[in-house]
Amino acid sequence: MARLLLPLPRAPCSCFRALLASLLLVAALQLLYLGLLSAMHGRQQRLRYSRLFQAGGRPGAALGAGAQGGESQSREALTLGPGRLDPSGRYRLYRDVSRSPVSREAGDLELSLATHSSLHNLHHLPGLARRWQGPLAVAVFAGPGELSASLQLIHNLEGHCPCLRGRVTFTLVTPSGLPEKGVAPEPGGGERQGPGTQDPQVGEPPDPHPACRRALAQLRRYSLGRTNYALSAGPYPNNLLRNAARQALPSRHVLVIDVDMLPSAGLHPGFLRLLDDLTRSAESGPGADRTVYVVPALEMRHTRRLPQHKAELQQLYQVAEVQPFYAELCPRCQAPTNYSRWINLPAAATAATSTSSTGPALRVAYTREWTDPWEPFYISRTTVPPYDERFEQYGFNRISQACELHVAGYTFAVLDNAFLIHKGFKLASEFHPQKDEENRRNRILFRQFKQDLKLKYPDSPRWC
Template structure:
């Protein structure tokens, strides 16, 4: 890990260097985000090659014009970072000055190291999880103060998205990372880099590691040389670390199904709040989303409904466009063909039941709407519906038999529907996916996983029927559902 001498060098640079570094840092993270490889990725999984942009779109610089960086710059100047693997106690800083501003924090990396004799197995003893291998210094305080936690999961080659996800989310984050074999060492090195260079992520996140029993974690003494000069290069740093995966590993890594539902459950169950906002790692919150949700979730409209799930609409945005921070700006982009409902072109059933037209109509009716409220209920629920939603964590878990692609998120949402949950679309908040998605041919490994999950669904739907005694979508009489 980092030596004391290097840490002193990192934080001993002059004011001008810090400001220049931070501006470059934010600039790159704004420009990093690129579309997914395929239609229904479903979250954090990937094949061997991963889904990493080959280049950085220049037009993301336009997003800077509408962003106030003063709070972040002040925070970074006051922060200190210690990634000592022995867990050196953080020094105490003076509390924030009168007049507001974020309190200084110290992020202690703790090495991100796990003891293989510890951890917990899933129900089938196929995957082991180590909870809270790193917990940010503000995570506990935020968990006590906030009613909602953002839960997400990812493989190592998507970790770079976290900087953008965390930028405007001001509540706790629970992140489950899939770390088989040498990807464990890569995760340790890269996450240390992230919490060092991006304290706005490290302060409020808790990371958890999950791996399969046939590919246990393999540690390597990975060091990011001259880290102090690379805080503006999150994509390049990750690409360099991923070179540790040799051809032999990549051959089995591509074929191995990503356990999406296992790690979704890990991220959910390690949140300490009553409500969980479950989203994929490349779904980006807008400014004020966590605060708006917190106010809504403590209101009578949320607390009186025992089986309500609150849908946060998601749009995909052309990477050439600036970051939309409010509904009117988003819909202006949509009118120019530079924003559209998530998955609209690749698989319309994925989000269709949200009824984006009705949500957009509220802009005409309530153009100055600021308080988060329910726009409308979901009245046309369908089997392949996969909204990003906020719900109490007593919602049905994700069935961990579904591995890889197909029938992972929608089966859990389907069981929620059968068990009596109702879905309600929130306004005026929304989330974003960077890049307009296009249909591409499915690789053979993905089609194989989808077919295997389709066969599993035949037994799953019978279990759901037996559990609840209801079949609102008439699935018991239906033929096998089509591809997701």
């Protein structure tokens, strides 16, 4: 019986505790390893993105004037402030994030250009700024995790490309419900790498500044392979972006175009001279406030050098290297411009005597009444009605404003020696798969929009 009272051996219990402690130690080491791996991955991602904009090819090279390292840029993005919400509450806008703001003196802002872009399409901007010669506003759409990267890109472009400094103001637009992660996105969806523009540098003279050329070359490689409006960040709010860019500069007149288009050389100074002529002539009456000046839009094969003046354009048009904008996708959308009449207007004398600093002599060639489904590009006073921000993605976004201008009593005056050129032919086969569904959805919205116009302009004899 005494033997039964002896204590049981404790060896098994000690072994169990040692095994448990070992398992906990292994688990702790695994968690530490995963934490270190995650931090290292984040640093690699930031380094990978920052290499896109370095002046040299080595990691850690200086980013040029006006640029800093990726981590400091991420901290700077967090100091942007709350921004402001758009009327729908779905988007947040950060105005004037440029490091070299555009002068806002009244005399400097008779005419500005407004455009919009995603992060992956900003490589078009320096070429556009060089061709335009005047103040320019761009609204940049930043998706999930792209706010810091977009701010870094903007500052780096300003630092590398002198043509942007003091001439371009930037507005950042981002979905309001998406937190900023401060990490550059992986290659994926982009706003629009337009059809026929696989290499947007083709046809353009190289940027005269080597640092700008290197930054743009790296950025273009990052942008290759993206499809129209194929965004992972949700719908692309093109009309909201157009309005944001228009409102960024208090100019009296504005030309709103897409970032992958170029105006004819000297359009900015040429139109200013036209305004002076109209002011001195009998044509500047009360109706001048209700006139928009149509700039004919065309598209060109991406293998050709982009024409600067109409005489060059006419030659390319004759050999079918240039055609009306949307010639394949929607011929009726541009037909009222009457390209056959416009292209045969004389241009050789004005183009031969003009320079890029003065621009060709411009005049109103003829006027057209708006007819459905015309969606022209035009220079207008900034007092015209804004774009309807309910239209997003593809379809009916620009035509909605042209339709409203018609109902509101505006006249469409076609300019003779001014034009816009799109880089590459627009081809139906190169659009994203959701294009038709987006177009159908916006067509339904457009019907509602036209009914709304009847209530907004009850005394107008016009309709669309």
